[in-house]
Amino acid sequence: MNRRRMLRTTAGIALVAGFATAASAQQADDIAVEAAKRYRGTEITIVWEAGLQSLDPLNFSGPLWEKLTGIKVNVIEVPTAEMFTKILQEHRAGSGAYDALNVIPSWMADLVRAGALEPLDPYVDKYGYREELEDIAPVYRDNQMKVGDTIYGFPDDGDVFVFYYRKDVLGDPDIQRAFKAKLGYDLPVPPKTWKEFRDVACFVTQHTGGKPYGAAFFREAVYGQFMFQERFRVEGGRFFDPDTMKATVNSEAGVRVFEAWREENACMPPGVESWGFVENLAAFLAGDTAMTISWPPYGRWAAGYGTEEQALAWVPKSKIAGKVGYALPPGGHPQLAAGFSLAVSASSRHKEAAYLFIQWLNSKDTSLKRVQLPYALRDPFRTSHFASAEYQAKWPDAPAYLAALQAGAVTGLLDLSLIQTDKYEEALRQGISRLWAGEDPKRILDDVAAQWDAITERVGLDRQREAYGQWAAKPNAYPR
Numbered sequence: 172m173n174r175r176r177m178l179r180t181t182a183g184i185a186l187v188a189g190f191a192t193a194a195s196a197q198q199a200d201d202i203a204v205e206a207a208k209r210y211r212g213t214e215i216t217i218v219w220e221a222g223l224q225s226l227d228p229l230n231f232s233g234p235l236w237e238k239l240t241g242i243k244v245n246v247i248e249v250p251t252a253e254m255f256t257k258i259l260q261e262h263r264a265g266s267g268a269y270d271a272l273n274v275i276p277s278w279m280a281d282l283v284r285a286g287a288l289e290p291l292d293p294y295v296d297k298y299g300y301r302e303e304l305e306d307i308a309p310v311y312r313d314n315q316m317k318v319g320d321t322i323y324g325f326p327d328d329g330d331v332f333v334f335y336y337r338k339d340v341l342g343d344p345d346i347q348r349a350f351k352a353k354l355g356y357d358l359p360v361p362p363k364t365w366k367e368f369r370d371v372a373c374f375v376t377q378h379t380g381g382k383p384y385g386a387a388f389f390r391e392a393v394y395g396q397f398m399f400q401e402r403f404r405v406e407g408g409r410f411f412d413p414d415t416m417k418a419t420v421n422s423e424a425g426v427r428v429f430e431a432w433r434e435e436n437a438c439m440p441p442g443v444e445s446w447g448f449v450e451n452l453a454a455f456l457a458g459d460t461a462m463t464i465s466w467p468p469y470g471r472w473a474a475g476y477g478t479e480e481q482a483l484a485w486v487p488k489s490k491i492a493g494k495v496g497y498a499l500p501p502g503g504h505p506q507l508a509a510g511f512s513l514a515v516s517a518s519s520r521h522k523e524a525a526y527l528f529i530q531w532l533n534s535k536d537t538s539l540k541r542v543q544l545p546y547a548l549r550d551p552f553r554t555s556h557f558a559s560a561e562y563q564a565k566w567p568d569a570p571a572y573l574a575a576l577q578a579g580a581v582t583g584l585l586d587l588s589l590i591q592t593d594k595y596e597e598a599l600r601q602g603i604s605r606l607w608a609g610e611d612p613k614r615i616l617d618d619v620a621a622q623w624d625a626i627t628e629r630v631g632l633d634r635q636r637e638a639y640g641q642w643a644a645k646p647n648a649y650p651r
Contacts, residue, residue: 211241477545
């Protein structure tokens, strides 16, 4: 070994040893900042969901990172529906246009198979981040971080469905007395089974004459497919026969869910079949509905938290602040619908700088600030977030809100993840649209199952069986 190479190698060993020593004395965010200063003047690009989500790196974390390290962050905003395709296209082109990535966890295995994601374990050990990863809530850490035994992403968004209910309506003594007189049991606050939910929703609607309606959901197919995935499994359904890989979405459980949806819609506002995120939010915040299910931002906005921000001017003013209870959806296993993990592009020319940025973003201290940004839609995902005295003081019922999110971070159910998952989801979305058009539930689901079988055949039966087996073996693929 020549003298120059020996000095370079020695310096490298010393640098790694220095980071390892620092890891025992510093927090992960500080370690990342100090290490990243070596790359001052570098520019990195991160892909982020277009809309409110991107205000985090645009307005807060990106400018702060540049101030701390001298590394500029360029944010590429991409609509969620296009993110997977654009990430894959960029990787295949080998352009190096992307450095850090936001990926929906159900995409991760597909992206890894394509070689698009950089393994993160070497960086995690070099920069002493493994211990702080243990603070990520189990459902995210154990299900949304690795493909096989390798870390490819840091779970960074606690997306989980929460059940919201009006405490003043369900707790009204007159409604409770009338409910028991008619149905013969105490009105459950909140409902814990889907039968209880239907009983309460329909009774409230009838008792109040629709002022408020007993419940409403977003039924539009893009969001509805997440709700189907959850309830289908709560009802005992399995997506495939693990041996033959024949789709079983058309089983009795699937048909029962579709039929129940139609029955419940009769007790919801007219036109609910076409409602999306915004329509459902507006009705709930106006006090027009007594129960709903959605992502965590509903709970914050119902309390009025952060809605004075200009970026949230579109959110209707809440008329129900202080009147909302938080719980797990009926059945107790909420869908971990979408969510995001931070990753590094395998084609990046600035991998180390990109890694240090995402470690800093994801770290305990920085992420606590980010999940409290009213406009950024990042939801709590660490044990320390749920326990944060600062967050619990944001509004009077914030401790109950965080407790519900933490409960969901134990029993939540993973989104289905296969090779070409998007094609299976699209078939399901089309099936839901047909349901609202009045077609027969069994016939619809038979068609969906046939489409799933055709997709499996095109992908390759053995390949898809292996992918499904890996997904189904995860702790939160099906209710325990």
